[in-house]
Amino acid sequence: MTQTDVLIVGAGAAGLFCAGVAAQQGLQVLLLDHSPKVAEKIRISGGGRSNFTNKDIDPRAPHKHFLGENPPFARSALSRYTATDFMGLMDKHGVAFHEKHKGQLFCDRSAQDLIDMLLRECEAGAMGGAVTRWQPCSLQSLQFSDARAHGYTAQTSQGEVQARAVVVATGGLSIPKIGATDLGYRLASQFGLQVVTPRPALVPLTFAASDWQPFAAMAGLSQSVEISTGMGKQRPVFEEDLLFTHRGLSGPAVLQISSYWQPGTPIQLNLAPGHDLNAALLEAKQHSKKHVANALAAWLPARLADTWVARDSAWQRSLPDTPDKALHTLARSLGEWSLTPAGTEGYAKAEVTAGGVDTRELSQQTMESRQPGLYFIGEVVDITGWLGGYNFQWAWSSAHACATGLAQRLKPL
Ligand SMILES: Cc1cc2nc3c(=O)[nH]c(=O)nc-3n(C[C@H](O)[C@H](O)[C@H](O)COP(=O)(O)OP(=O)(O)OC[C@H]3O[C@@H](n4cnc5c(N)ncnc54)[C@H](O)[C@@H]3O)c2cc1C
Structure with a gap:
C-alpha cells in the first residue's frame, strides 16, 4: 500500500504541470496514467510544435475566447497564472518559441521540448515534495472515507494507494486512439457532481453525401472566409481559412465555428470577405468580355469559381451576356452561403471536448469540488x-490554481 498527499489521475498537460507545481510547494505527489506515454496530446499538438498559449488572452474577460455554461468561472485561474507566466517558465528552461498568427505561440523546435520541461519541473520538488509517476497504470476504483486522514483509497493496477486529496486531470473524449476516456466524467458522477453533456468541438463539419456532391471536387482547396452561426448579438464571427474536404468543411474557420454550432442549424459563409462582389462584377461587365468564372477568379481561387458557376446555367456565360440580376444572385450566393451540416467528424477528429464537469460544482480559486479533497482541472x-x-x-492556469490550493489545504501532517 502506498501513501501520498495527492493522487493525480492523468499525466497530460494539466496533470503533469499540477504535479510539478504541487511538489515544489512541498507535497508528495503520485501521478498515474493508463497510457505508457506521457502527455501524448502535447506531443501531437500544433503540428508537432505545440501552440502552447496565446498572447491575446484577456484573463478579465474569459467569455471572449472560452465557451461553457459559465466562462467567467475561468477568470480567477487565468488571472493568477497567465500566458506571460508560462512564457517566463519557457524562458527559464531555455525553450525557444515564436508567435505565428493572432497571438499564437509555438515551440521553435518541437513539442517534446515542452514535455521535457514539464518533466524537469516534476523533478524539482522542494521542502520534501516529490513526484512519483506510474505509467502505464489504471485506476480501478476510488473510495472516500472522512474518518481517516488519508481520506481517499484508490485501487490501481499497481496496488492500493491512500491519498489525502485526488486531482482528476483525465481530459476529454477527443482522440480515443491515444488514450482519451470518460473516466473523469464517471468519477464526477460517482461523487454526485453534475456533468454538462460532452460534445466534440474544434472539429470538421460533415454534410449529407447528396448535398455535398456539387462541392466534392473542391477537396483540398483552401480559402480565407468569414464564417458565423446562430442569431443575435452573441453571434460568433471568425475570419480564418476554410478547407474543403471530401466529406465537408474543415480548416481553422470551421473548427472555430464548430464549437458554437448547434445540430440542425445552418452556418453562414462569406467566400470573398473584404470584397463587394456585386459592385465588382457589375463594374467588370462595363469593360470586359470575360466569362463569369474567369472574371470571378480575380477574387476567388479558379477552382472555386469554376465549381460555383457550374451550379447555375445563368452564370455560364460571358459577362456582357449575363443579366445584372444573375450577377447579383451570384454575388449574394458567394457572400451569404448558408448551409446546414449533417454532423461532425466526431471525437476521432475533434481537437477538444466541450462540456464536462459543471463549474457550479467547483471552486474557481482552487478547482476543488463540493466533494472535499476531490479536484478537477483541464479539459x-x-x-x-x-x-x-x-x-x-486553461490546462496550465487551472492546474496552477489547483496546486496552490492543495498546498494551502494540505499542511504537513
Ligand atoms: C490533435 C490535437 C491538437 C491540439 N493542439 C492544440 C494546440 O496546439 N493548442 C492548444 O491549446 N490545444 C491543443 N489541443 C487541445 C489540448 O491538447 C488539450 O486541451 C489539452 O491537452 C488538455 O489537457 P488535459 O491535461 O486536460 O488533458 P490531456 O492532455 O488529454 O491529458 C489527459 C490524460 O489523462 C489520461 N487518461 C485518460 N483516461 C484515463 C484513465 N481512464 N486512466 C488513466 N489515465 C487516463 C490520458 O492518457 C492523458 O494522458 C489539441 C488537441 C488535439 C487532439
Missing part, C-alpha cells in the same frame, strides 16, 4: 477554449 471541466493555444493555457 475535463466545462471550459473550452478557441483554437490557438487557449486550451493549453
Whole structure:
C-alpha cells in the first residue's frame, strides 16, 4: 500500500504541470496514467510544435475566447497564472518559441521540448515534495472515507494507494486512439457532481453525401472566409481559412465555428470577405468580355469559381451576356452561403471536448469540488477554449490554481 498527499489521475498537460507545481510547494505527489506515454496530446499538438498559449488572452474577460455554461468561472485561474507566466517558465528552461498568427505561440523546435520541461519541473520538488509517476497504470476504483486522514483509497493496477486529496486531470473524449476516456466524467458522477453533456468541438463539419456532391471536387482547396452561426448579438464571427474536404468543411474557420454550432442549424459563409462582389462584377461587365468564372477568379481561387458557376446555367456565360440580376444572385450566393451540416467528424477528429464537469460544482480559486479533497482541472471541466493555444493555457492556469490550493489545504501532517 502506498501513501501520498495527492493522487493525480492523468499525466497530460494539466496533470503533469499540477504535479510539478504541487511538489515544489512541498507535497508528495503520485501521478498515474493508463497510457505508457506521457502527455501524448502535447506531443501531437500544433503540428508537432505545440501552440502552447496565446498572447491575446484577456484573463478579465474569459467569455471572449472560452465557451461553457459559465466562462467567467475561468477568470480567477487565468488571472493568477497567465500566458506571460508560462512564457517566463519557457524562458527559464531555455525553450525557444515564436508567435505565428493572432497571438499564437509555438515551440521553435518541437513539442517534446515542452514535455521535457514539464518533466524537469516534476523533478524539482522542494521542502520534501516529490513526484512519483506510474505509467502505464489504471485506476480501478476510488473510495472516500472522512474518518481517516488519508481520506481517499484508490485501487490501481499497481496496488492500493491512500491519498489525502485526488486531482482528476483525465481530459476529454477527443482522440480515443491515444488514450482519451470518460473516466473523469464517471468519477464526477460517482461523487454526485453534475456533468454538462460532452460534445466534440474544434472539429470538421460533415454534410449529407447528396448535398455535398456539387462541392466534392473542391477537396483540398483552401480559402480565407468569414464564417458565423446562430442569431443575435452573441453571434460568433471568425475570419480564418476554410478547407474543403471530401466529406465537408474543415480548416481553422470551421473548427472555430464548430464549437458554437448547434445540430440542425445552418452556418453562414462569406467566400470573398473584404470584397463587394456585386459592385465588382457589375463594374467588370462595363469593360470586359470575360466569362463569369474567369472574371470571378480575380477574387476567388479558379477552382472555386469554376465549381460555383457550374451550379447555375445563368452564370455560364460571358459577362456582357449575363443579366445584372444573375450577377447579383451570384454575388449574394458567394457572400451569404448558408448551409446546414449533417454532423461532425466526431471525437476521432475533434481537437477538444466541450462540456464536462459543471463549474457550479467547483471552486474557481482552487478547482476543488463540493466533494472535499476531490479536484478537477483541464479539459475535463466545462471550459473550452478557441483554437490557438487557449486550451493549453486553461490546462496550465487551472492546474496552477489547483496546486496552490492543495498546498494551502494540505499542511504537513
Ligand atoms: C490533435 C490535437 C491538437 C491540439 N493542439 C492544440 C494546440 O496546439 N493548442 C492548444 O491549446 N490545444 C491543443 N489541443 C487541445 C489540448 O491538447 C488539450 O486541451 C489539452 O491537452 C488538455 O489537457 P488535459 O491535461 O486536460 O488533458 P490531456 O492532455 O488529454 O491529458 C489527459 C490524460 O489523462 C489520461 N487518461 C485518460 N483516461 C484515463 C484513465 N481512464 N486512466 C488513466 N489515465 C487516463 C490520458 O492518457 C492523458 O494522458 C489539441 C488537441 C488535439 C487532439
